[in-house]
Amino acid sequence: MSLDATLLTRLLKKDVSAFEQLYERHSRLVYGLVLRILQQAATSEEVVQDVFLQLWRNAGQYDAARGPFVPWLLTMARNRALDHLRRKSERQRRLEEQTDHLPSVFASPNYEQALDEKRKAERVRALMASLAPQQKRAIELAYFEGMSHTEIAAALREPLGTVKSWIRSGLLRLKEGLQQAKA
Amino acid sequence: MNSTDQFRELIEAYALGALDADERAQLEAHLAAGCAECAKALEEARWLVSQLAYTAPEAEPSEMLKGRLMKTVRAEAGAAGGGPGTGSGGAGVAGTGMQAGSAKGAIPFWMWAAVAALLLFSVYSTWNMRRMELQIREANDRAATLLAERQKMQDRLVMAKKETMIMMDPASHKIALWGEHAHPETLEAKWHAEWGLCVEGEKVPMPAKNHVLQVWFIPKGEGAKPMPSMTVTPDASGKLMLLISNPPEQMDNTKAIAITEEPMGGSGWPTMPILWSGNVT
Numbered sequence: 270m271s272l273d274a275t276l277l278t279r280l281l282k283k284d285v286s287a288f289e290q291l292y293e294r295h296s297r298l299v300y301g302l303v304l305r306i307l308q309q310a311a312t313s314e315e316v317v318q319d320v321f322l323q324l325w326r327n328a329g330q331y332d333a334a335r336g337p338f339v340p341w342l343l344t345m346a347r348n349r350a351l352d353h354l355r356r357k358s359e360r361q362r363r364l365e366e367q368t369d370h371l372p373s374v375f376a377s378p379n380y381e382q383a384l385d386e387k388r389k390a391e392r393v394r395a396l397m398a399s400l401a402p403q404q405k406r407a408i409e410l411a412y413f414e415g416m417s418h419t420e421i422a423a424a425l426r427e428p429l430g431t432v433k434s435w436i437r438s439g440l441l442r443l444k445e446g447l448q449q450a451k452a
Numbered sequence: 453m454n455s456t457d458q459f460r461e462l463i464e465a466y467a468l469g470a471l472d473a474d475e476r477a478q479l480e481a482h483l484a485a486g487c488a489e490c491a492k493a494l495e496e497a498r499w500l501v502s503q504l505a506y507t508a509p510e511a512e513p514s515e516m517l518k519g520r521l522m523k524t525v526r527a528e529a530g531a532a533g534g535g536p537g538t539g540s541g542g543a544g545v546a547g548t549g550m551q552a553g554s555a556k557g558a559i560p561f562w563m564w565a566a567v568a569a570l571l572l573f574s575v576y577s578t579w580n581m582r583r584m585e586l587q588i589r590e591a592n593d594r595a596a597t598l599l600a601e602r603q604k605m606q607d608r609l610v611m612a613k614k615e616t617m618i619m620m621d622p623a624s625h626k627i628a629l630w631g632e633h634a635h636p637e638t639l640e641a642k643w644h645a646e647w648g649l650c651v652e653g654e655k656v657p658m659p660a661k662n663h664v665l666q667v668w669f670i671p672k673g674e675g676a677k678p679m680p681s682m683t684v685t686p687d688a689s690g691k692l693m694l695l696i697s698n699p700p701e702q703m704d705n706t707k708a709i710a711i712t713e714e715p716m717g718g719s720g721w722p723t724m725p726i727l728w729s730g731n732v733t
Contacts, residue, residue: 285529289522296518297510305508314517325525336495340502347505351469390506397507411470412504418470433465440464444500 273338280328288325295339296321298386299346306350306413316353320346339386351415396446403427404435411436455482459490467497611695618642618650618695627709629653629728639692639728641709648697649709656686659713665727666718667696670708678710683718706732 273294279287299320304313323345324331331341397405403425410416410424422432459482465471466479483490618624619642629639629651639653651667659665667681686692710729712722 283529285522285525288525292518292521296513298505300513300517301508301511302505304511310514314513317513318517318521321521322524325528336499340499343502343505344498347502389503390510393503393506397504408468408504409507411465411468412501413508415469417472418465419472421470436468436470437461437464440468440497440500443503447500447503 271338274333277328277331277333277338280325288321291324292321295342298339298390299342302343303346303350306347306415307353312353313350316349317346320349323349347412354415392447393443396443399446400439400442401435404439407432407435408439456487456489459483459487460493463490463493464497464500467494467501614647614697615650615652615693615695618644618647619652621647624650625703625733627730627732629709629711629730631728632726639711639730641730643703643732645703648695649703651684651692651694651696651709651711653686653692655690656692657690658686662716663713664716664718665692665711666714666722667694668710668712668722669706670710670729672705672707676707678722680718680720683714703732708732 273291276287276291276294280291296317300313300317303316303320304310307313307316320342324342331338397408400408407421407425407427410421411418416424418429418433418436421427421436422429425432427435459479462471462475462479466476471479479490483494621644624642624644627641627643629641631637631639637653637655637657639651639656641649641651643649656665664683664685666683669679669681670676671679682694682696684692684694708729708731710722710726712724712726714723
């Protein structure tokens, strides 16, 4: 059982110390993601606070047997941040149904556990940097700004089909790169 | 390409949230129909998309954020009866402190500890202040005693110098004091016009208990009243030394000097027989 899984088990028993350790382990990653989306420190801290309070109050909705904790936490943080962004801009209504605050479980590939957080971050950044600038930009607009294919195409002034292809091929390349890292 | 293959191509974009409304609705319908392959692909795609978070620069949230969070969590844990009682054995110190500090209506442990520390500090400060006052008082007393002893020694030194000068100065007038009755010892007195009268003797018997030896100046003229002067007690070896710095201004009018034994403190009039006497020449 991983340390996160152990801490989450204790969190179910309302162990404040376990919560504090989880916060210490993951708050920088979560805050960095939210800040990247919202670009505003005070608002980002509000969102991060909501995320961790949600974790404290609803830890039981996370099932460790069905996937790793960190992707689940990051998805929850991203959804919260995009919610906030959407409330400000009234944009991207299509994501409303997806942004339930407790994300679905993840079936992580078996190489997920092989990389520690730091190495994983370096690997993902390197793989993203290896993409063509426009391809990378298209994925970033979707992930960090919650844009749809059509909105990205308009923003980049590229054909819709090209944008769809960039995004899918870019994600598959990322997947392959992470699989190679395992190997 | 079958429908599963068509939808399979949308899975990553769906996980990313990039699908437009119509494609999203179609895919969700397909998933709702129970396509296990797409469902599995979606779970993996969600994990893959979550990895994009690592491309965001890491940033440090403020300590205030953690403070706010922990305050809320501790309060909720306390209200729910959480903490060490319901938490795991590894709840640790933080968990213990949290519960004690957040129970509704209870004074936090740290506040009790702070009050206790303050009381202890106050008691210690008071005790220390008293102790220092006593030490200062004792030091002052010791200094006063030393000063008094020093003054006494200086006085004795001055007297000894005067006695020496009186006894040694050729200008001094010698007065032999002869013992009466059971006091055969001879005392010697010397008078100096400037420094006074000095009386000394050896092996002088100790006066009775609560009695002293007193010097009298006997004026010239019939029936003149003896003038009382200083009292003295010989030391344990019987040595006697007395300096009278203020003898009668007109020693010329003094016929004789006498010594009697008188009650402690001296008398205004001789109450006992004369023990020694000598004429002033």
